[in-house]
Amino acid sequence: MLRIAVILIILTILFRWAFGKWPWQTLSTKPSRQQEIRRARTLLKIEAGASREEILAAHKRLMATVHPDKGGSNGQVHDANDARDLLLSELPERDAEIGRDEHS
16 A cells, blocks of 8 residues: 555656646646636726726736735736736727827
8 A cells, every 4th residue: 555655656746747737737727718807807906898097007006015025926916917918908909009109
């Protein structure tokens, strides 16, 4: 019995070394785009259909609390930036063009 446990542990470690993740991590499914958008809205605390300005303002508010200088972490900053980028990419092209014109 101990021999089987040791073999399983070794195989698990070899799997991690070969593929860069634990065997049980391959069982989880990647979230759908709609789930990621819902998560981004929740993180930024905005409603569906928010404008570019609302997204950027929500991102700015969130960054004020999760920035490493304010006690947050780099991971939280990356999550906030990813949420902002995802929601901005979902805006209709017209809104995106208006935003580019304002910053040019």
